[in-house]
Amino acid sequence: MGDKHTRTLVIVTVALCVLVFVATGRTIGLDRALHLVSGRGVGETWFENPLYLIVEPAAVLVLVFTHAWRSRVLLAIPSIAMLVAVVEHAAFYRPHTMFSRADAVQLMLILCAVMAVGGLLLRMRERSRVALAAAAEERARRDERLDMARELHDVVAHHVTGMLVQAQAALVVAAQDKDKACAMLPGIVDGGTEALGAMSAMVRTLRDNGTATATTDLTADLHQLAEKSGLPVLANIELAEVRPELGRSVLRIVQEALTNVRKHAFDATRVEVDVRSTSEVLLLSVVDNGRTRPAHSGGFGLVGMRERVSELGGRFFAGATGDGWLVTAELPLEVRA
Incomplete structure (x- = not known):
């Protein structure tokens, strides 16, 4: 993640942790929240609104998932630990109508674990995709290099071999018949000209993004x-x-x-x-x-x-x-x- 997104995520995480703790304190009494002492609440507040009670754990779970998915490991571990701590604290000390205290604690722990594992799996999938893309790109570059090597070998070897054969033949006959040896020179020149032309064509092909012109x-x-x-x-x-x-x-x-x-x-x-x-x-x-x-x-x-x-x-x-x-x-x- 970029530095800007990392700062934003940290701020949101800290703010949510503070909000959850404050909501717990407003619900059971701030002194009880700080000293982890259970007791009766201080009266109904808007933190006990059913809509808030749904949004708050959902927001915590989303942040746990996001940190496991996108954050750097050194940031993700303390952030997830802090989120799990405050939401488990709230689940343990706040009064519940549908769950017992133990059930609420276990449920939030399981949900946090599921979201963390889901984010981790998505992180691993993205890393695998990046690795596969990098490997595919490297294979494409290797194939391109091999194709260039084959083209260079085929073009140069064909023409240069012809020139070499003619030059060797000219050397053999030069001692006995210089005129015949000289008659072979135009063929060598033609071979060199064809080699240069083939090389130029190959360079043009490479400049055109490797789109070779077929026969x-x-x-x-x-x-x-x-x-x-x-x-x-x-x-x-x-x-x-x-x-x-x-x-x-x-x-x-x-x-x-x-x-x-x-x-x-x-x-x-x-x-x-x-x-x-x-x-x-x-x-x-x-x-x-x-x-x-x-x-x-x-x-x-x-x-x-x-x-x-x-x-x-x-x-x-x-x-x-x-x-x-x-x-x-x-x-x-x-x-x-």
Whole structure:
């Protein structure tokens, strides 16, 4: 609670405690109230009005509940104790027509305990809600960071790997044929230009509150990706219209799979890309016949692909086939609850 609300609550609590004690004193005699001596009252007063006798304990119970719910612990404990003390004092020493003295004391004690427990439960519920909200916010931030990391890896690795392969090839042939090596330079420049363009597009996406633009023609983009990969790709694409976020993820998975072929399967002579959709799922596979593949590449490509598929509610597999390497995914066409 804020300082202003805390001060107000303290003032109301003190004022009510004084009022209850004064009402008790006016009812049984102030000297008897101070010395806790029972005896006959001093005559009927407005404090014995039935309406007041209902409002007074109700106000006490509301304050007990409020302190248990909202006040700081160091304030709530003495405040509740003070309220319970004055209301129990009143229940014990004031005359009652409907209850005995013992019944009145027990009833108020039970009601105060119920209100305190209710306020405490509500406090715990609110704290749990705040903790859950904080955890959800942290998960959202983590997911956003992971998505950014995957995008950065997919975009940069794809283009930079192509540049690296061409540069390595140029170094190999430079000693024997400088003209052929020089002919490879424009491809490296084009790869760098495409990398910068992709990075700029990703930065614009992040500036637009993370709303990534998905592919509008997935079939055409997949064919273009296969043509620009520099690999002997045989593409078989049979797709119906898919939702934008699914199309974007499919494009990234295929892109990363082809990047891994270029990086790790140097002797691959055939790469087959198969993407087709059924009535319920989209099936994707990228398989190569390369055998030159280290057991542990140390990269995040497979992790990123697996995370993308998992977020879409699909299934993913990547591993050796005996004749090469296979990446396959099954993705639902519709969002699964």
